[in-house]
Amino acid sequence: MVKKKPEEKTEETKQVEQATEKKPRKTKAPKIAKSETQAQPPIEAKKIESPKIPETEYIAEVNIGTIGHVAHGKTTLVHELTGKWTQEHSEEIKRGLTIRLGYADFTVRRCPKCSEPECFTTAKKCVKHFEDTVPVRRISFVDSPGHETLMATMLTGAATMDGAILVIAANEPCPQPQTKEHLTALEIGGIKNIVIVQNKIDLITPEQAKLHYKCIKDFVKGTIAENAPIIPISAQYGANIDYLLWAIEKFIPTPKRNLDADPIFLIARSFDVNKPGTDILKIKGGVLGGILKQGKMRVSDEIEILPGRKIIKGANVEWQPIFSKVTSAFISNVKVNELVPGGSSGLGTELDPFVAKSDTLVGHVAGLRGKMPKVWHKMKLEVHLLERVVGSKEELATQPLKTNEPIMINAWTSRSVGIITKTQGNTIEMVLKLPVCIYAGERIVFSRQIGQKWRLVGYGILKE
Numbered sequence: 217m218v219k220k221k222p223e224e225k226t227e228e229t230k231q232v233e234q235a236t237e238k239k240p241r242k243t244k245a246p247k248i249a250k251s252e253t254q255a256q257p258p259i260e261a262k263k264i265e266s267p268k269i270p271e272t273e274y275i276a277e278v279n280i281g282t283i284g285h286v287a288h289g290k291t292t293l294v295h296e297l298t299g300k301w302t303q304e305h306s307e308e309i310k311r312g313l314t315i316r317l318g319y320a321d322f323t324v325r326r327c328p329k330c331s332e333p334e335c336f337t338t339a340k341k342c343v344k345h346f347e348d349t350v351p352v353r354r355i356s357f358v359d360s361p362g363h364e365t366l367m368a369t370m371l372t373g374a375a376t377m378d379g380a381i382l383v384i385a386a387n388e389p390c391p392q393p394q395t396k397e398h399l400t401a402l403e404i405g406g407i408k409n410i411v412i413v414q415n416k417i418d419l420i421t422p423e424q425a426k427l428h429y430k431c432i433k434d435f436v437k438g439t440i441a442e443n444a445p446i447i448p449i450s451a452q453y454g455a456n457i458d459y460l461l462w463a464i465e466k467f468i469p470t471p472k473r474n475l476d477a478d479p480i481f482l483i484a485r486s487f488d489v490n491k492p493g494t495d496i497l498k499i500k501g502g503v504l505g506g507i508l509k510q511g512k513m514r515v516s517d518e519i520e521i522l523p524g525r526k527i528i529k530g531a532n533v534e535w536q537p538i539f540s541k542v543t544s545a546f547i548s549n550v551k552v553n554e555l556v557p558g559g560s561s562g563l564g565t566e567l568d569p570f571v572a573k574s575d576t577l578v579g580h581v582a583g584l585r586g587k588m589p590k591v592w593h594k595m596k597l598e599v600h601l602l603e604r605v606v607g608s609k610e611e612l613a614t615q616p617l618k619t620n621e622p623i624m625i626n627a628w629t630s631r632s633v634g635i636i637t638k639t640q641g642n643t644i645e646m647v648l649k650l651p652v653c654i655y656a657g658e659r660i661v662f663s664r665q666i667g668q669k670w671r672l673v674g675y676g677i678l679k680e
């Protein structure tokens with residue numbers, strides 16, 4: 217059974233997006249060794265208090281990213297788990313390539329009668345027992361692009377991830393350049409909760425799968441993913457998904473959130489939700505999508521968005537805060553009165569929709585008025601460079617940063633270019649083309665232009 221391609225089924229894809237229920241599927245692929253999974257204590261069921269509430273009202277409590285080399289099957293995996301095809305833009309569908317970050321949610325469920333890990337499913341009924349399954353946890357996905365030129369987009373997504381699934385295709389030698397570069401991005405971002413998926417096992421023999429597994433093991437040795445489980449699957453045929461769900465539950469727990477801190481909402485998308493020609497009285501304010509990193513936000517909170525609006529006054533450029541008010545809040549697609557950190561979230565605001573349209577506010581930060589991190593036009597950083605530049609086939613030793621060199625930076629979900637004005641020991645100073653809003657002490661990710669491409673080369677700790 218081969219899945220329908222989005223290119224052929226755009227309308228149907230949209231319908232699938234609406235569907236929350238997924239049909240269980242029989243798998244033909246070999247099951248993985250049980251020893252690895254049986255040694256672990258059982259996973260708590262029914263974290264969602266009342267299975268009686270409709271599934272569409274479950275709130276995602278963790279945000280997991282899919283990462284890895286181009287065409288290794290990230291979007292196919294997200295589709296297998298969520299029923300949603302995250303490539304929504306015409307260019308993506310035409311080229312069969314993820315270009316923008318994709319978003320989808322799903323609920324991990326378990327059969328009360330099956331034992332671990334086979335009990336885990338996304339289906340509402342167990343295929344063995346015809347028993348209703350119980351919800352365990354709702355998860356939101358941020359699906360990254362794997363193409364080497366879209367690394368900056370991946371890094372924006374990485375800023376919102378609590379954990380990640382590194383997808384590695386079993387029918388190609390491991391590691392491929394972006395397998396390495398994305399894993400490096402997790403290391404730099406301190407994203408430790410990782411599950412590795414060895415995908416496309418339907419295309420290889422069990423012997424080849426074992427050899428490839430060894431290559432993955434060698435590759436992750438000494439990295440942040442050294443002890444991550446490696447689950448062989450076929451995303452396309454839905455094989456070993458129960459084992460993968462088990463690994464997600466086990467290795468990507470919901471992090472403990474700091475609810476008492478000043479709220480920080482990292483904007484990863486922004487929209488004008490009004491259809492053309494909407495009656496002026498019915499126009500809705502701009503909508504912000506992203507992640508609440510810490511704290512709580514409530515409907516009617518007075519908010520501030522920084523760096524905000526760019527004002528050009530003659531030869532001078534100024535940035536002014538944008539003030540607004542929260543009119544609605546969503547976690548995944550569920551309306552809430554109080555937004556807490558968890559899955560991918562949304563904020564309805566009183567903003568002029570024009571200000572938010574077409575991702576204009578991506579990279580900006582929203583929080584409570586007067587309780588915001590600083591906006592930086594210049595930065596001083598303590599630099600940590602990688603030994604080698606990953607991301608291309610031929611790896612080069614990293615050269616020291618030089619004065620006047622342009623560096624692309626990712627700071628939370630924002631992106632800017634800095635020109636280095638001073639280097640001294642392991643500190644550098646730079647002037648930013650676009651200001652960024654972030655706390656001192658946070659990690660700023662660096663990429664440098666090598667050939668025609670920006671390559672990840674390290675990070676800096678932002679100094680006061």
Ligand SMILES: Nc1nc2c(ncn2[C@@H]2O[C@H](COP(=O)(O)OP(=O)(O)OP(=O)(O)O)[C@@H](O)[C@H]2O)c(=O)[nH]1
Nearest residue numbers: 286287288289290291292313314362416450451452
């Ligand atoms: N045989 C087989 N093909 C697969 C499997 N998973 C994905 N594919 C195919 O691999 C191709 C790429 O899949 P995608 O899911 O778009 O890959 P991706 O990692 O999201 O790609 P980018 O987002 O562009 O980096 C598609 O043709 C899929 O149908 C699998 O398990 N088995």
Ligand SMILES: [Mg+2]
Nearest residue numbers: 290291313314
């Ligand atoms: Mg994709």
Ligand SMILES: [Zn+2]
Nearest residue numbers: 327330342345
């Ligand atoms: Zn069962």
